[in-house]
Amino acid sequence: MSSYNILLLGSGGRENAIAWKLRQSKLCKELYIAPGNPGTATLGSNLNISVNDFDAIKEACLQDNIDILFVGPEDPLVNGIYDYFKADPQLKHIIVVGPSKEGAQLEGSKAFSKKFMQRHNIPTAAYQEFAEDNFDEGIAYLNQHTLPIVLKADGLAAGKGVVIAQSHEEAIQAFTTMIKEAQFGDASKKVVVEQFLTGIELSVFAFTDGKHYVLLPEAKDYKRIGEGDMGLNTGGMGAVSPVPFAQGDFMQKVVGRIINPTVKGLDAEKIVYNGFIFFGLINVDGEPYVIEYNCRMGDPETEVVMPRLENDLVELILKMHEGTLNEVLVAHDRRAACTVMLVSEGYPGSYPKGRVMTGFENVKDSILFHAGTAVKDHNTVTSGGRVIAITSYGNTISEALAISYENVDNIEYEGKYYRRDIGYEFI
Numbered sequence: 001m002s003s004y005n006i007l008l009l010g011s012g013g014r015e016n017a018i019a020w021k022l023r024q025s026k027l028c029k030e031l032y033i034a035p036g037n038p039g040t041a042t043l044g045s046n047l048n049i050s051v052n053d054f055d056a057i058k059e060a061c062l063q064d065n066i067d068i069l070f071v072g073p074e075d076p077l078v079n080g081i082y083d084y085f086k087a088d089p090q091l092k093h094i095i096v097v098g099p100s101k102e103g104a105q106l107e108g109s110k111a112f113s114k115k116f117m118q119r120h121n122i123p124t125a126a127y128q129e130f131a132e133d134n135f136d137e138g139i140a141y142l143n144q145h146t147l148p149i150v151l152k153a154d155g156l157a158a159g160k161g162v163v164i165a166q167s168h169e170e171a172i173q174a175f176t177t178m179i180k181e182a183q184f185g186d187a188s189k190k191v192v193v194e195q196f197l198t199g200i201e202l203s204v205f206a207f208t209d210g211k212h213y214v215l216l217p218e219a220k221d222y223k224r225i226g227e228g229d230m231g232l233n234t235g236g237m238g239a240v241s242p243v244p245f246a247q248g249d250f251m252q253k254v255v256g257r258i259i260n261p262t263v264k265g266l267d268a269e270k271i272v273y274n275g276f277i278f279f280g281l282i283n284v285d286g287e288p289y290v291i292e293y294n295c296r297m298g299d300p301e302t303e304v305v306m307p308r309l310e311n312d313l314v315e316l317i318l319k320m321h322e323g324t325l326n327e328v329l330v331a332h333d334r335r336a337a338c339t340v341m342l343v344s345e346g347y348p349g350s351y352p353k354g355r356v357m358t359g360f361e362n363v364k365d366s367i368l369f370h371a372g373t374a375v376k377d378h379n380t381v382t383s384g385g386r387v388i389a390i391t392s393y394g395n396t397i398s399e400a401l402a403i404s405y406e407n408v409d410n411i412e413y414e415g416k417y418y419r420r421d422i423g424y425e426f427i
């Protein structure tokens with residue numbers, strides 16, 4: 001059996017979890033991670049290359065004989081790394097896990113994804129799109145809109161492009177800052193204004209070859225910094241899988257109304273898409289709606305999805321490449337998995353770095369996925385807002401959480417913060 005050299009792009013907890021999963025495959029020969037983190041360094045070789053430096057990535061691929069490029073984050077996908085590889089005679093044989101630049105627009109442009117959903121009758125919040133040329137119309141629209149009002153910068157804004165305005169004044173202020181003051185640069189030249197939906201969110205992941213797909217374990221993440229889902233949005237403070245309501249009738253609706261038409265729609269429009277489609281969904285009284293698409297796996301969802309995926313990930317990638325994902329049966333671990341993210345004090349605002357971390361040797365029965373850590377003078381230190389994800393299995397979500405929280409106490413650093421209520425709806 002042949003085996004494959006793999007280069008994984010990214011440096012977060014998500015990439016640590018993907019590297020952990022890839023490393024378990026007998027089909028994985030050498031594993032490289034660019035730029036990686038201290039967690040991925042224990043699983044493969046970190047390369048000091050930025051995920052958006054395509055020329056340096058090319059050089060590394062040629063030097064290390066890379067067979068598979070696995071793109072973790074959205075940035076390089078939205079910037080067209082798939083097309084860059086396919087247009088280069090020296091690189092085009094490399095299997096790229098991730099959609100084309102056009103496919104990545106599902107995440108890269110809210111206006112694109114809204115229009116796509118409209119064309120394919122996929123349930124999502126009603127919306128209008130505005131820019132400089134219909135700015136006044138936008139103000140009038142906001143003035144008559146029911147509260148709260150959701151405003152979204154069209155492009156990538158590092159998770160900060162969504163405003164949920166509780167008053168018309170706040171909405172008009174946010175709208176004006178985005179368009180007139182280019183708050184998020186080109187990303188906010190266009191703004192999507194949409195209806196507010198009330199319900200429980202969940203993340204569903206399809207892995208597609210462009211025609212067929214398999215479903216990975218679903219998850220729920222906890223985005224707000226504060227307990228009870230209060231306070232500012234973060235990159236994600238924890239996650240659980242499975243999501244108890246994601247079954248039966250509800251999941252049939254998700255598949256029939258959302259996932260099938262999305263994959264069919266991409267195929268019908270000849271949008272090249274090989275990789276993950278992340279459906280950010282909301283359950284409104286039993287009816288699923290799309291809040292957003294992402295063109296990659298979620299973080300911290302991946303830290304519970306990969307542990308529950310029983311299939312060989314490299315095998316899935318090869319099937320994707322052959323276009324035969326319809327032949328694959330995906331097996332989900334029956335156990336629950338949860339992850340609790342330890343973050344730095346101050347996050348998601350400014351936070352200190354370089355705090356020495358101790359207690360790793362006391363961690364039992366959990367998997368640690370590094371996010372924002374670094375090694376300094378032989379110590380592991382904090383180097384990001386989200387520092388480390390503590391993942392555990394259990395027969396139930398509560399059991400899994402109990403193990404993660406025990407280990408939360410084992411890892412020490414000054415200014416450690418975490419949410420104590422991950423999975424609260426399900427216990």
Ligand code: AMP
Pocket residue numbers: 125150159162194195196197198201223280291292
């Ligand atoms: P996004 O960046 O699109 O994931 O939006 C960030 C968060 O804003 C989502 O996870 C939701 O919690 C919330 N959100 C976005 N759109 C809506 C909506 N139409 N109704 C209610 N909440 C929303």
Ligand code: GLY
Pocket residue numbers: 221235236294297298299300301
């Ligand atoms: N956890 C949400 C995301 O990765 O966008």
